[in-house]
Amino acid sequence: MGFDTAYEAISEEHDTGHRWAFGTGFTDPLAGVDTAVPAGVDGIDLAAYCLMLGDDALIMSHRLQQWLARAPELEEEAALANIALDLLGQARLLLSRAGKADGTDRTEDDFAFDRGEREFRNVRITEITDADFASVIARLLVFSTWRLALLARLRASADPVLAAVAGQGVKEITYHRDYAAQWLIRLGDGTEYSHARAVASLAAVTPYVTELFTPTETEARLAAAGVAVNPAELRGEFDEVLAQVLSEAALEWPESPGLAGVSGHTGRDGIHTEAMGYLLAELQSVARALPEATW
Amino acid sequence: MVTAPETITVEAMTPEAATPATIVVAAWRIAESVADPELPMLTLADLGILREITLEDQRIVVSLTPTYSGCPAMHEMRRDVHERLSAAGFGPVEVRTVLSPAWSTDWISPEGRRKLAAAGIAPPQAAPARSAGPIPLTLSSAPSAISCPACGSRNTQRTAAFSGTACKDLFRCGDCAEPFEHIKEF
Numbered sequence: 355m356g357f358d359t360a361y362e363a364i365s366e367e368h369d370t371g372h373r374w375a376f377g378t379g380f381t382d383p384l385a386g387v388d389t390a391v392p393a394g395v396d397g398i399d400l401a402a403y404c405l406m407l408g409d410d411a412l413i414m415s416h417r418l419q420q421w422l423a424r425a426p427e428l429e430e431e432a433a434l435a436n437i438a439l440d441l442l443g444q445a446r447l448l449l450s451r452a453g454k455a456d457g458t459d460r461t462e463d464d465f466a467f468d469r470g471e472r473e474f475r476n477v478r479i480t481e482i483t484d485a486d487f488a489s490v491i492a493r494l495l496v497f498s499t500w501r502l503a504l505l506a507r508l509r510a511s512a513d514p515v516l517a518a519v520a521g522q523g524v525k526e527i528t529y530h531r532d533y534a535a536q537w538l539i540r541l542g543d544g545t546e547y548s549h550a551r552a553v554a555s556l557a558a559v560t561p562y563v564t565e566l567f568t569p570t571e572t573e574a575r576l577a578a579a580g581v582a583v584n585p586a587e588l589r590g591e592f593d594e595v596l597a598q599v600l601s602e603a604a605l606e607w608p609e610s611p612g613l614a615g616v617s618g619h620t621g622r623d624g625i626h627t628e629a630m631g632y633l634l635a636e637l638q639s640v641a642r643a644l645p646e647a648t649w
Numbered sequence: 650m651v652t653a654p655e656t657i658t659v660e661a662m663t664p665e666a667a668t669p670a671t672i673v674v675a676a677w678r679i680a681e682s683v684a685d686p687e688l689p690m691l692t693l694a695d696l697g698i699l700r701e702i703t704l705e706d707q708r709i710v711v712s713l714t715p716t717y718s719g720c721p722a723m724h725e726m727r728r729d730v731h732e733r734l735s736a737a738g739f740g741p742v743e744v745r746t747v748l749s750p751a752w753s754t755d756w757i758s759p760e761g762r763r764k765l766a767a768a769g770i771a772p773p774q775a776a777p778a779r780s781a782g783p784i785p786l787t788l789s790s791a792p793s794a795i796s797c798p799a800c801g802s803r804n805t806q807r808t809a810a811f812s813g814t815a816c817k818d819l820f821r822c823g824d825c826a827e828p829f830e831h832i833k834e835f
Contacts, residue, residue, distance in 0.1 A: 381724050386712070386745020429809035429819070436815035443719025447748075506784055518748035522718055524784065525751065525835050526815070532787045533810045539788060591783055602788055 383446045389454035401456035402572045408448030409476035415441035440526040447519045467641035472624040479562035481630045492555035495534035499595045500566045502527040503588040512580040535599045542603030557608045564612025565620045669704045676709050677702050683729045687722045690764045697756025700747050709739045714752045754835045766798045771831035797822035
């Protein structure tokens with residue numbers, strides 16, 4: 355860039371109107387992509403579905419970002435940061451798609467920063483806090499195994515934008531799942547202490563698993579139209595992959611009843627755990643305090 | 650920033666030379682020479698992300714395929730293409746995103762692979778074939794087939810699954826002991 359001093363570099367007027375934060379000028383990740391809703395598909399349903407998958411990625415990404423400067427080794431920090439960045443990219447595409455599909459033209463920033471907790475549609479496993487490194491590994495393994503099975507099927511979606519996002523996401527999440535699986539094996543099949551931590555991490559995450567395979571009415575409708583994937587279909591593949599990893603890791607899947615929702619409502623209905631409010635406060639506070647801010 | 654040696658600006662063209670075809674070719678030469686800010690030895694042509702340039706109603710339309718969903722370098726490359734073409738007189742310019750088919754490291758050119766190795770980064774091997782079915786799990790690192798970019802030895806070992814960017818992992822050479830990055834097959 356050729357600045358004489360670091361101060362000059364950061365204080366320079368960014369001449370072309372591009373900005374890295376929320377606000378005006380942020381490049382639309384779907385610039386130039388045909389975002390017309392396919393014939394016969396309900397745009398409101400499609401937008402709701404994009405928000406589900408987009409919120410999963412956004413909230414999981416934010417929790418992973420909280421590991422920055424806290425991971426046990428620099429290499430693991432780089433890994434978690436890169437996984438978070440991949441998911442943030444998927445979230446940007448999916449939230450942008452939602453704003454086009456429902457006809458409101460809302461941007462990714464509108465969805466990320468201006469919605470309240472009850473409007474977020476992420477599954478609850480993405481929002482819960484990690485007690486230790488084993489916890490983030492167990493959570494990442496469950497999440498990426500489920501999401502990879504989902505996106506692999508979504509590559510055949512009748513919506514070309516969803517199919518394309520899934521096609522790229524599959525390649526990314528393959529690496530995320532391998533990373534988590536290899537680490538869980540190291541922890542489970544490691545020392546007595548690491549094994550105990552791995553057992554505890556699985557116990558903490560299993561109550562949130564049933565919810566991953568429970569379709570909402572929107573998902574069932576869109577799956578029937580060939581647009582979405584019915585998550586109930588993913589359980590077999592999920593169990594198979596987990597069994598393979600757990601057997602190598604000398605671990606067992608703990609039997610656990612799913613964590614009940616509030617009157618049957620869970621993350622997909624906008625009903626979240628206590629952790630979600632704190633996460634959103636961190637994610638949204640600057641954007642809400644300084645809605646015109648750019649840098 | 651690398652500039653192609655034979656860059657032609659719109660102003661330099663004689664009126665009869667400025668046909669739609671020659672304008673597109675001239676624009677292509679500029680766009681393809683834009684460098685990746687993360688891997689500055691590579692141009693858009695080397696990466697294989699420049700898909701198409703067309704002329705639509707006097708507007709130059711450049712189509713790029715993103716590498717990774719979250720790659721921040723994409724934003725910079727889109728901006729650089731826009732700025733370089735505008736500066737060369739090709740206004741108005743529009744940069745479009747093409748999501749499908751998804752980018753693969755197989756699209757990195759032979760020249761790009763040579764430049765990566767010369768910069769000490771092991772280039773990717775062939776990307777895994779993707780079927781429509783379930784994606785196989787990799788639980789242990791297969792013996793490394795990656796050559797050390799410093800000494801050429803095949804006696805190398807992967808030391809980390811991710812590096813400074815999502816597209817690379819880390820290796821170490823068992824012979825010359827050099828640690829190096831490798832572009833993951835994607």
